[in-house]
Amino acid sequence: MNYSRTANISRFVLLLLAIVFVCMVTVTGIYIDDDTQLKGIFEEGTIRLGLDLAGGSVVTFQAKTEDTGLDLESGMDSVYTVMRDRLDGQGLTEALCYLTGDDMITIEIPDIEDPNEAIANFMQTAKLQFKDKNGKVVIEGEHIESAVGGNFQVSEGKYEYAVSLTLTAEGAKKFAAATKTAAATKDAIGIYIDGQMISQPTVNEEITDGQAIITGNFTYESALALANNINAGAFRYELIPVEQRTVGATLGEDSLSTSLFAGAIGVLLVLIFMSIYYKVPGIMASIALVAYVGIFGLVLVIFGTNLTLAGIAGIFLSIGMAVDANVVIFERVKEEIDLGKSAKAAVKAGFKRAFSAILDSNVTTIIACAVLYFLGSGTIKGFASTLFIGIVISLFTALVITKVLLNLCIGMGITEPKKYRSLGRRAK
Amino acid sequence: MSKFHFIKNQKVTLCVVALVILVGLISFFVRGFNIDIDFSGGTEIKIDLGTEVTKEVCDDINDIIRNHEKLGNDYVSSTTQSTDNINMAIIRTGTAALTNEQTLALQDALTAKYTNANVNNVQISTIAPTIGDQLTKTAIIAVAVAIVLMLVYIWIRFEAKSGIAAVLCLAHDLFVIFAAYSLLQIPVNSNIIAALLTILGYSINATIVVFDRVRENKAKAEAGTEFSEVVNTGIHETFGRSVNTTITTLLTIGLIYILGVDSIQQFALPIIIGIVAGLFSSVFMSGMIWNALAKIGKKKESK
Numbered sequence: 001m002n003y004s005r006t007a008n009i010s011r012f013v014l015l016l017l018a019i020v021f022v023c024m025v026t027v028t029g030i031y032i033d034d035d036t037q038l039k040g041i042f043e044e045g046t047i048r049l050g051l052d053l054a055g056g057s058v059v060t061f062q063a064k065t066e067d068t069g070l071d072l073e074s075g076m077d078s079v080y081t082v083m084r085d086r087l088d089g090q091g092l093t094e095a096l097c098y099l100t101g102d103d104m105i106t107i108e109i110p111d112i113e114d115p116n117e118a119i120a121n122f123m124q125t126a127k128l129q130f131k132d133k134n135g136k137v138v139i140e141g142e143h144i145e146s147a148v149g150g151n152f153q154v155s156e157g158k159y160e161y162a163v164s165l166t167l168t169a170e171g172a173k174k175f176a177a178a179t180k181t182a183a184a185t186k187d188a189i190g191i192y193i194d195g196q197m198i199s200q201p202t203v204n205e206e207i208t209d210g211q212a213i214i215t216g217n218f219t220y221e222s223a224l225a226l227a228n229n230i231n232a233g234a235f236r237y238e239l240i241p242v243e244q245r246t247v248g249a250t251l252g253e254d255s256l257s258t259s260l261f262a263g264a265i266g267v268l269l270v271l272i273f274m275s276i277y278y279k280v281p282g283i284m285a286s287i288a289l290v291a292y293v294g295i296f297g298l299v300l301v302i303f304g305t306n307l308t309l310a311g312i313a314g315i316f317l318s319i320g321m322a323v324d325a326n327v328v329i330f331e332r333v334k335e336e337i338d339l340g341k342s343a344k345a346a347v348k349a350g351f352k353r354a355f356s357a358i359l360d361s362n363v364t365t366i367i368a369c370a371v372l373y374f375l376g377s378g379t380i381k382g383f384a385s386t387l388f389i390g391i392v393i394s395l396f397t398a399l400v401i402t403k404v405l406l407n408l409c410i411g412m413g414i415t416e417p418k419k420y421r422s423l424g425r426r427a428k
Numbered sequence: 429m430s431k432f433h434f435i436k437n438q439k440v441t442l443c444v445v446a447l448v449i450l451v452g453l454i455s456f457f458v459r460g461f462n463i464d465i466d467f468s469g470g471t472e473i474k475i476d477l478g479t480e481v482t483k484e485v486c487d488d489i490n491d492i493i494r495n496h497e498k499l500g501n502d503y504v505s506s507t508t509q510s511t512d513n514i515n516m517a518i519i520r521t522g523t524a525a526l527t528n529e530q531t532l533a534l535q536d537a538l539t540a541k542y543t544n545a546n547v548n549n550v551q552i553s554t555i556a557p558t559i560g561d562q563l564t565k566t567a568i569i570a571v572a573v574a575i576v577l578m579l580v581y582i583w584i585r586f587e588a589k590s591g592i593a594a595v596l597c598l599a600h601d602l603f604v605i606f607a608a609y610s611l612l613q614i615p616v617n618s619n620i621i622a623a624l625l626t627i628l629g630y631s632i633n634a635t636i637v638v639f640d641r642v643r644e645n646k647a648k649a650e651a652g653t654e655f656s657e658v659v660n661t662g663i664h665e666t667f668g669r670s671v672n673t674t675i676t677t678l679l680t681i682g683l684i685y686i687l688g689v690d691s692i693q694q695f696a697l698p699i700i701i702g703i704v705a706g707l708f709s710s711v712f713m714s715g716m717i718w719n720a721l722a723k724i725g726k727k728k729e730s731k
Contacts, residue, residue, distance in 0.1 A: 101562040101566060243556060246552050259684055266680030267680060269683070273676060317630060321629075321633060328669050331666075357636065357641070361636040364582065365632065372570050372571075375566065380566070380621055383621075383622050383625050
């Protein structure tokens with residue numbers, strides 16, 4: 001491990017350049033080709049801001065059901081799947097949807113002008129039934145293969161917005177039988193959605209091709225919405241809104257930019273404090289902390305984490321813990337130097353002896369993160385995930401990067417022990 | 429500072445802790461909590477009236493609500509001026525949430541009276557009381573399970589007594605946060621969960637660094653050394669770290685408090701208080717409690 005001084009200097013510079021490169025990629029993004037690219041962290045749409053920051057609407061529905069235990073769990077899973085499909089069907093792919101507690105589902109829709117209208121659209125329960133003249137159900141939701149909304153020819157030369165249905169094999173058979181009976185007496189078959197009649201076409205002949213069309217006073221949007229909701233299926237339970245709120249985006253933007261600004265200055269002060277108090281190790285820790293911020297930003301960009309106020313709290317806690325790991329180490333280095341050790345030996349011993357404290361404190365925090373992530377909801381989850389990401393990165397930067405930098409410093413000939421000793425008083 | 433013996437002076441620490449608990453409890457009973465609709469349920473309407481929301485305006489709005497035919501008779505509400513914007517009124521109804529229709533009717537009534545009102549700057553939140561219960565339930569379960577698992581880990585890595593001591597310190601720090609919310613009447617909304625979680629992580633972290641040193645010193649201590657001396661030395665040796673970590677953490681969160689808008693300040697303040705409490709509990713309380721628990725164990729053994 002005896003590199004010459006110049007080799008160490010070039011390694012040191014290389015590492016610094018790598019850190020600068022990571023930070024630059026985070027800020028400006030990187031473009032290789034259309035499939036392989038990352039956006040810069042400040043570009044619009046890179047980081048998904050939580051509702052408390054970006055503004056939008058939150059709605060929570062509670063399922064009305066007697067189910068408990070596993071039944072309720074699988075029932076809510078199906079509600080979730082249907083809800084997700086419907087949101088996507090309405091083009092609300094940006095909307096978040098998650099289960100809350102045992103029997104609730106929460107939907108967060110960012111940047112929305114009229115939440116009530118959007119909710120009305122995707123909340124149509126879309127329980128579809130075809131009934132004969134006696135009110136007997138002929139076919140229903142389960143017999144539908146797929147639904148398409150659009151402009152269809154409904155009769156000779158007449159086009160209208162409607163929903164076209166393709167039936168399953170069984171549905172086609174049942175529909176054929178029902179239309180045969182109805183056609184014999186020129187009766188009508190009623191089409192009901194959520195128990196409400198949409199149309200009541202008269203049947204002129206047996207329909208055997210498994211195709212049916214729903215007309216009514218549809219607009220393009222409402223035809224699409226109904227088709228989507230039929231495709232997504234009906235909710236297993238009746239859903240009752242229990243929480244509904246709109247958060248103004250302006251408040252969010254203000255609080256975000258001020259916290260970012262404040263955070264940046266805060267981190268800068270931490271760097272200054274560390275560099276003055278802990279001297280050479282402090283400066284290296286500051287470089288590692290810059291790397292930490294850069295890598296964290298990159299992770300946020302790559303995974304598109306949903307950032308909330310609680311998530312930002314998690315980030316700050318993890319910065320605190322990243323610095324803490326270095327503080328624990330450097331206090332040890334100071335003690336070793338006070339024992340008369342060389343800079344090299346003191347740094348080595350400092351890292352070694354501080355390791356158990358850093359390991360135990362981080363493992364306990366990771367345990368807390370895991371529990372909060374799996375048992376918590378919404379706010380708690382956001383906090384736990386950013387804190388976890390932060391801890392993993394901070395362990396890397398505070399232990400690995402700082403150590404490599406310090407060893408390179410020593411290799412470059414900065415070996416006077418007093419440059420590695422903090423300002424703290426000598427222990428008795 | 430190096431003269432201070434943390435174990436021999438434990439009465440001082442106990443007095444401080446007793447005082448904190450006393451002040452906290454008195455505040456819980458006398459001042460109570462400023463519970464937001466996140467937990468209590470109800471409807472909150474924030475509306476920019478375009479004119480300053482004075483005391484009279486607040487009373488007028490409450491009258492409008494009380495006499496509004498769609499809301500039923502004598503509907504009780506409280507209206508206050510927002511601290512962010514003097515033109516912004518915050519209207520809260522009782523724990524019963526308003527329906528969409530009722531909210532819209534109320535909004536119409538308000539815009540009819542206050543013609544300068546900015547209809548684009550209205551925030552409506554409606555929360556059923558069950559949501560608050562659910563939120564409390566999930567938070568309590570999550571935190572309880574997290575604490576138990578951390579206790580088990582500390583038990584494995586250290587010993588059971590140090591685990592209990594760490595959890596007691598944690599309880600102290602969380603209590604201080606609640607006390608701060610009550611004393612300063614900070615609105616209790618879902619942000620309190622994030623604040624409590626932050627302090628949970630911070631507090632355990634701080635205590636473990638102290639215990640790690642005590643564990644190390646205990647292993648290399650000469651036979652016959654009093655455990656209280658081992659603990660005292662450990663606390664002194666980690667003191668620089670405890671203070672410096674608190675300083676660096678306060679630098680970031682403190683700036684957020686100083687520069688942040690109102691809602692951010694309400695979030696940052698309890699965290700700052702909790703971090704100071706965490707410094708106190710890890711330095712003064714953690715070792716003291718571990719030592720006390722160790723003594724109890726010894727007395728039983730010798731009997």
